[in-house]
Amino acid sequence: MNEPFPTSPPSPPSPVASRLSATADAYDSVAALYTELARNELDAHPLDRALLAAFAEYVRGADAGPVVELGCGPGRITAHLRDLGLDAFGVDLSPVMVGIARETYPDLRFEVGSMDALDLAEDEVNAVVAWYSVIHAPPEDLPAYLAEFRRVLAPGGHLLLAFFESSGDPVTEFDHKVVTAYRWPIDRLAELAGEAGFVELGRTLREPVEGERPFRHGRLLMRLPAHGDGGGDEVRDGDGRRE
Numbered sequence: 001m002n003e004p005f006p007t008s009p010p011s012p013p014s015p016v017a018s019r020l021s022a023t024a025d026a027y028d029s030v031a032a033l034y035t036e037l038a039r040n041e042l043d044a045h046p047l048d049r050a051l052l053a054a055f056a057e058y059v060r061g062a063d064a065g066p067v068v069e070l071g072c073g074p075g076r077i078t079a080h081l082r083d084l085g086l087d088a089f090g091v092d093l094s095p096v097m098v099g100i101a102r103e104t105y106p107d108l109r110f111e112v113g114s115m116d117a118l119d120l121a122e123d124e125v126n127a128v129v130a131w132y133s134v135i136h137a138p139p140e141d142l143p144a145y146l147a148e149f150r151r152v153l154a155p156g157g158h159l160l161l162a163f164f165e166s167s168g169d170p171v172t173e174f175d176h177k178v179v180t181a182y183r184w185p186i187d188r189l190a191e192l193a194g195e196a197g198f199v200e201l202g203r204t205l206r207e208p209v210e211g212e213r214p215f216r217h218g219r220l221l222m223r224l225p226a227h228g229d230g231g232g233d234e235v236r237d238g239d240g241r242r243e
């Protein structure tokens with residue numbers, strides 16, 4: 001009788017897969033508490049609401065197609081974008097967060113997924129919002145995240161990033177309550193997004209308020225060049241894919 005074919009043991013998960021799984025587990029375990037704490041947080045921040053309103057105006061003024069919030073957590077920012085007149089949906093790594101978002105906003109669409117490998121077609125969305133969700137990406141992973149944002153965004157699409165600013169320090173890991181996170185110099189993040197093809201439209205820096213970590217809050221509003229934009233034309237390969 002022939003020996004059965006030797007079977008090799010399953011290969012261990014890659015470091016990126018292990019990191020994403022740890023982040024999902026961490027947010028799963030705090031999802032209910034996070035939802036409670038974050039529910040009315042925007043009410044305390046007129047500057048953030050003003051920026052989100054400006055973002056919505058830019059997106060509506062362009063070709064107002066779907067807008068995805070990546071790392072949407074309990075969906076409060078996705079719902080806020082919907083209230084601003086956008087066709088918004090959310091994606092998050094944490095199934096528990098997505099469950100809460102679906103239950104809280106049954107009229108909105110929420111999917112489980114990772115922002116570094118989205119189940120979205122090229123050019124499928126007109127805007128991407130990542131509100132405190134790229135903060136968990138190790139700096140070396142961020143270019144791949146930005147490339148994925150660019151892949152799913154239509155030409156002329158908008159990007160809004162919210163993050164903790166590093167106030168003169170280089171990219172710095174800090175002891176986030178849920179899982180490892182990084183503070184970024186706003187110029188460095190803008191530069192990386194620029195290398196990924198985004199053009200800056202504006203930025204804000206907000207000081208922390210009582211009860212927040214002692215870090216400034218950075219926001220970057222960016223855009224991909226549209227077809228026909230002078231000087232900023234994107235490059236496409238022979239198959240029409242963006243290079």
Ligand SMILES: C[S@@+](CC[C@H](N)C(=O)[O-])C[C@H]1O[C@@H](n2cnc3c(N)ncnc32)[C@H](O)[C@@H]1O
Nearest residue numbers: 027071072073092093094113114115131132133
């Ligand atoms: C600080 S919470 C912010 C949630 C939401 N944007 C808000 O402001 O309420 C960060 C969220 O990003 C999600 N997240 C982290 N890494 C992610 C990834 N690679 N893909 C999708 N979601 C991710 C986490 O699961 C978590 O829900």
